Amino acid sequence: MRGLFVTFEGIDGCGKTTQIEMLSSDLRAEGIPYILIREPGGTAIGEKIRTILLDKANSGMHARTELLLYEAARAQIVEEKIRPELEAGKVVICDRFYDSTVAYQSFARGLLRSDVDYLNRWSTADLAPDLTFLLDLDEKTAYNRRHGRSDEEDRLEAEGLAFMKKVREGYLALGQDEKRIKVIDAASSPEQIYQKIKLAVWEVLER
Numbered sequence: 021m022r023g024l025f026v027t028f029e030g031i032d033g034c035g036k037t038t039q040i041e042m043l044s045s046d047l048r049a050e051g052i053p054y055i056l057i058r059e060p061g062g063t064a065i066g067e068k069i070r071t072i073l074l075d076k077a078n079s080g081m082h083a084r085t086e087l088l089l090y091e092a093a094r095a096q097i098v099e100e101k102i103r104p105e106l107e108a109g110k111v112v113i114c115d116r117f118y119d120s121t122v123a124y125q126s127f128a129r130g131l132l133r134s135d136v137d138y139l140n141r142w143s144t145a146d147l148a149p150d151l152t153f154l155l156d157l158d159e160k161t162a163y164n165r166r167h168g169r170s171d172e173e174d175r176l177e178a179e180g181l182a183f184m185k186k187v188r189e190g191y192l193a194l195g196q197d198e199k200r201i202k203v204i205d206a207a208s209s210p211e212q213i214y215q216k217i218k219l220a221v222w223e224v225l226e227r
């Protein structure tokens with residue numbers, strides 16, 4: 021039996037972690053085996069790559085270097101964790117996967133879409149999610165959720181918001197193209213959002 025590969029996407033603060041926790045607790049309650057995975061990271065090698073990516077000392081990192089590091093971590097987690105766990109019949113929940121790479125590295129940072137698509141397929145050896153939830157939220161609301169305030173932003177924050185706007189638009193474009201991506205309005209309450217997620221997941225699990 022092949023398990024179910026579910027990914028969560030959306031800009032920082034849209035509510036991915038919140039929804040993943042709700043889904044995990046239901047799967048646990050129902051005795052359905054699952055694992056949670058975070059990208060980049062989730063393997064010993066991937067965690068080291070994550071440290072390089074997050075290190076403020078690496079501000080000189082070129083966008084192509086960044087892309088290849090994400091793909092390197094992804095290749096490892098696909099072979100070491102995702103594929104074996106799916107083959108064991110588990111639900112694999114991933115907090116971000118390769119749609120993030122398209123939204124951030126291509127739409128927001130400007131790398132060529134066809135290159136990013138190719139590397140996404142290559143690093144995963146064509147393993148695609150079965151179901152992807154795109155939690156769509158405007159960048160200002162997402163920012164306020166993360167920082168718990170709503171006063172005037174400074175210049176750097178404004179730049180950050182412009183960047184997040186591009187990421188959001190990239191995600192929405194992907195959502196239009198890909199049938200596996202369910203776009204969910206993330207402005208509603210966690211419970212309302214989760215209702216939709218639960219329905220979609222259980223519909224596939226009961227098939």
Ligand SMILES: Nc1ncnc2c1ncn2[C@@H]1O[C@H](COP(=O)(O)OP(=O)(O)O)[C@@H](O)[C@H]1O
Binds near residue numbers: 038166
């Ligand atoms: N639907 C929601 N409405 C209001 N606040 C939310 C909602 N979902 C999550 N939050 C809050 O917003 C913040 C960011 O949520 P989180 O789940 O960590 O987002 P992400 O993992 O996508 O960055 C948290 O403080 C969380 O409690």
Ligand SMILES: [Mg+2]
Binds near residue numbers: 037038115
């Ligand atoms: Mg999170």
